[in-house]
Amino acid sequence: MPLIPLSWLGEHVELPAGLTAEQLAADLVRVGLEEEEVHGAAVTGPLVVGRVLSLVKEPQKNGKVINWCQVDVGAHNTLDDDGQPTVPRGIVCGAHNFVEGDLVVAALPGTVLPGPFPIAARKTYGHVSDGMICSTSELGLGEGGDGIIVLDPAVHPDVEPGTDAVALLGLGDEVLEINVTPDRGYCFSMRGVAREYAHSTGAAFTDPGLATGELPAATADGFEVVVEDDAPVHGVPGCDRFVTRVVRGIDPTAPSPAWMQRRLTQAGMRPISLAVDVTNYVMLDLGQPLHAYDLSTLVAPVVVRRATAGERLVTLDGTDRVLDVEDLLITDSAGGRGARVLGLAGVMGGAETEVSGTTTDVLVEAAHFDQVSVARTARRHRLPSEAAKRFERGVDPRLADVAAQRVVDLLVEHGGGTADAAVSDLDVVAPRPALQMLLSEPERLGGVPYTRDQVVGTLEQIGCTVTEVDAAAGLLSVEVPSWRPDLVGAAELVEEVARLVGYDQIPSILPVAPAGRGLTRGQRARRSVARGLAESGLVEVLSYPFVGQSQLDELGLAADDERRTMLTLVNPMSAEKGQMRSSLLVTLLDTARRNVARGRTDLALFELGLVTLPVVGAPAAPALPVGQRPSDEELAAVAAAVPAQPRFVAGVLAGSIELSGWWGAGRAADWTDAVAAVRLVADRVGTHVDLVSTNDRAPWHPGRCAAVTLADGAVVGYAGELHPKVLEQLSLPARTVAFELDLDALVAAAPTEPRQAAPVSTFPLAKEDLALVVDAEVPAQDVFDAVRDGAGELLEDLRLFDVFTGDQLGEGKKSLAFSLRLRAQDRTLTAQDAVAVREAAVASAAARVGAELRA
Template structure:
């Protein structure tokens, strides 16, 4: 996000008084820019308060310390702020302790005197240290918030008078605005672009910094050849390359303090005159530039694609293996060598160390080029190398700027470093003409819904720099300005009209909901399921559907388990989670582990979401052409390649289901709670389920896992206690329980209308309790089903309320106690009716599962 020093911006557009130095003025400027789509990310104002002044080091005495460190005891002349002498005159320099060693007597430095406050905030006061009373502090860049340099203090260029206000000298009182630039408006990565936008927003006078005189070269300059033999998308990697030479310049010397200050305010570190000037012009105009040591070049410069095996040590001292798609700047390695044999830099991204400006550089070649946005973006991402140049090129740079920016660099180099520019120059220009846009003047009105008269539309397009001509009635022939490569379609121009006329002028109109529509039955049922689970005490969560392949091992899945077959993402958000989940439980347990790790051990979570279940052997979809709409066969092939994505609901229960308190001990959540949750879901959907034990289905406990199926045997899901090994692998509390069912299977089996009204009987209930003894291995669900079927239509409610094993029922047996609630719709039941139901239920249970009435 670029930083815009407002004092610098004021050179190119008229700003109201006080804008550059007051927070209120800067905030108003930010609001004005926000109206045309440039949102502010923050204001960086004066974080330093005085007295902060220029000081001249009168003397310094090194003093070694016992800790091995050497400090300097300095006498610093701060002019009118010196100490008083015996006669009352301010002629006694301040005594200051300083640990830096990059200065000498006679140097001018920045001094914070007692009472000053530096960024932090850090208040300065006179204090005793190293055996002296230090009456202030000599400051480094980092201490003033000007940069990160902290290995030495600031030594000022020139001879500003001692006592001069350093806040004004260094621009510390100036406001800097940080803005958010959208990818389609790369021209706003420059003072020129921001100044233009502020002019659009307020009508302030704009002065184009690119309007400078560029002399016509007297002849051909340094040789340049564009030899891109492998263009991307048929688009050449470079279509313009300007090169000019300046000789006898102090390229490695320091840049002027005002330039260093502006670079620092914009977030860049001053380095040397040649580098600072190219960065300065880039920030001002938006054109990235590069300065080469002419003595190290062997012409001609060749712009080409990389070859297999080539490497380059970039300016950040990293050796990079180049890719054949990388566009390079090259020259000959030596006299007589093949042109383009030595790599100088990665075009539009970063230069190489071999040709950078050195302390001995006096002759400089300035490069200003225009590179393809996609080529630069791909190279930058491929090498994970983002630079100020790449950020601009990948968003689009004005191709008209190259000769202007190079001339601006030359002027600044000569003004501040001496030297003479060669009268010759190179401008290899292979640009193609911009295609005009046929634009209907009523399109903005039709798209936006606000009346934009034809003269308003034309005025806006001309304001942003478009060349506009009348064609047939109602249409305009529009050629976008060179700095707006994003304007390629009529809809782009519509957006400009809406933006500059004001988004606040577009009314908010709520759409009218059509009658007769609403949620589908499936949507209503899914919401009812979620509401029911929430009412039972579970909390709904939403997890990312991305998992690590190691989750399958944590869940204890067998090597041939189909849930291990997962779709792998080509561009995952995280390399640690490259696969799409094959079960909701796989991501739900991660959410549970995170909560448990933060001390939340009593959990009841559930999630309704999609899973991806690839079918082995399915052909890959491939990539259809983007030039035309895919054919019906291509679309069918794409759809066939998409793996099934069923919707599932899963839950996780840990710790206590009912908390302990004064009322007694709490109740721990167990496998029965998970089973009850699935039964609740089935009841909401209106589908009866068959429950059987499943001793071999990970990640559940072999002896406490229930399998749910439809009447035809179709699997719906599982519920129960998690396997202890899984619990340990996932760092969950012991005896954690879980469930997961396929909601789509339930919805497909649901009746057309499950909400059937049942007549209410006004007759009283008859109650019967029975206790049946069966083998321990007989599932309670089988006994429950037998009693339910045997009781017949008079049974209104059946509930299992007790399970007993012990000596009274015999070894290998268990007793199941059921409560039956009976009621008829047409009469009051007699004792004989209740006995008949009881006997029928016992008889059916005896027939189906060998049950015996306890005590009989």
């Protein structure tokens, strides 16, 4: 986010007296630059310059060494017996980057630092510390540097102990932090923001990007630059402008001027050295990234090219990076033409040729690089540098020579150097074609009847050259300025007219909703399922679909399990979770584990979400071009490569499903709750399912898991108790149960015709109970189906209400007790009718599952 010091902005645009950061933010938001935060005036009270008179190192019992300092703070010293401020302040400091005689910044009692952090005299490490010696971070000036601030006497020659440090460091200046949208890259500079402020208020604007005098032309002896981009990204050359200038005889010890250091600090950058500070300052001012090389380390010519496989570079941050063949590089000819890599073009330079404390001759680079190349390189190497932020949003290609001259002038002025007459300027910037726009287009797209003067005047205000091509048709030809690469068509020009005339001029009109058919069948089913599960006591959650193989290991999935085939992400949010889930239960169990770890041991959770099911050997999606619309064949190939993403529903129940209390004992969740949830989902969708016992489906417990099948035998899910080893791995309560269903498959299997309501009989109900003894391995569902089919059309409701095993039944036997509810639509049932139904049900069960009526 750009930081805009008001005093700096005022050099390029006329600011009214007394302008506050809040008012500036209000003016800029009218043209689309949103306020992020206001900084400044964060330090109050006596913050002064002090000179360290003495310093005693005192080791402590905890191994830390502190400095007991006597600091002269001028008029703020402690009064002596005669009432004169001559007694220095005693201050404890833990930093070690200063010595006796150094000028430091001291916060005396009564000062309030950012935080807020009030300073007072307090006893610490056996001394009364009468203040604090401050670092940049403690003053809210950023995180740059190690230890406390040490003022350079060469930069501040007239500073004496007791000087107000608030004014000296610019801490009283207000700084506005703004949010810039990606298409407005020119606003990453004081030049761009000043221009927008002028658009908003009509204030007089002076463009610092224009040459103030005759710029030196390229010479034959200029430092040679060659562009050899044989593999441009998306067909656009990586570099079309490269300016170099040379400054010789710079004093390597010359410091950056105090005003420049203060502005860099206010803008969020750390002062480093004169050459580096000057390039950073000009970049922040104009928006043109620059780079300074130690000329003595270079071998001409400089070659701009793509990387080759296996090349490496140690960048300025000290990281050794393996380069990609799409990376655009700056190289020189040490060891052969273009053999040595100097830096990643538009992103970061290399450590080998950086400016050092002994550099006297500097080569200044001001270039223009392709937005896409820089953006991809910065993301590939995770290097969001200040230069990359600007290049990937678009930099003015006509700014390079102006910015290079500004750097040369500042180095000569403050470093004592001499500008070399040798200049190189490789310039192959293609002219931008004029855009065509109808005068009626802003009204058609914006809904406001803009006048001709408003349209033409606004476009000229932003720097366009407008020519009328056909007065009768109202056709305009618009040449856009070089600093607006985002203006590529009539729609973008219309947006500029709407933005500068005022978005508040566009009326708020609620569009008429077109007639529709309501929710789709699938949407209705999903909403009904979610509502039903919530009404039965489960809580809906939403989890991220990113997983790793380690999570599947925790669930005990076999190496050849089909759920281990997952889609791998190229740029995952986390290296540990770099794949898309193939099972909804994986992320839902992770959610359950997180809740249990935080003390919530009684859980009933469910989730509806997509899973990704790639096919092994399926063709990969092609890389699409960036600068043009993909062809229909390319889009079709992308669509064909997208794996199936069905919607699943899953649930986890742990701990107590019914809590105990004064009303009685509670009940722990068990496999029947998972089965009941499956039945509820199937009922809400309108699909009949059967449950078949299974022993080989992780992460469920063998013998306590049921496969959920459709009428054709297709398996659409599983339900039951989770395996104890899985629960141990996930730290979940014992006997936790879960279910997972393919909801899309259930919806597809549901009958499409509306469900018919059964007529309500006015005749009374008849009741019959029967208990059947079967072999223990016979599924209760088979017995249930046999009784239902044998009872016939008079059966209105059938329920299994008891399962009993015991010595009375014999070894390997169990008793299933069923409740039958009978009713006829046309008569009152007799005792003989009830007996006939009972006998038919028993006969059916005996024939199909070998059941016997229990005596």
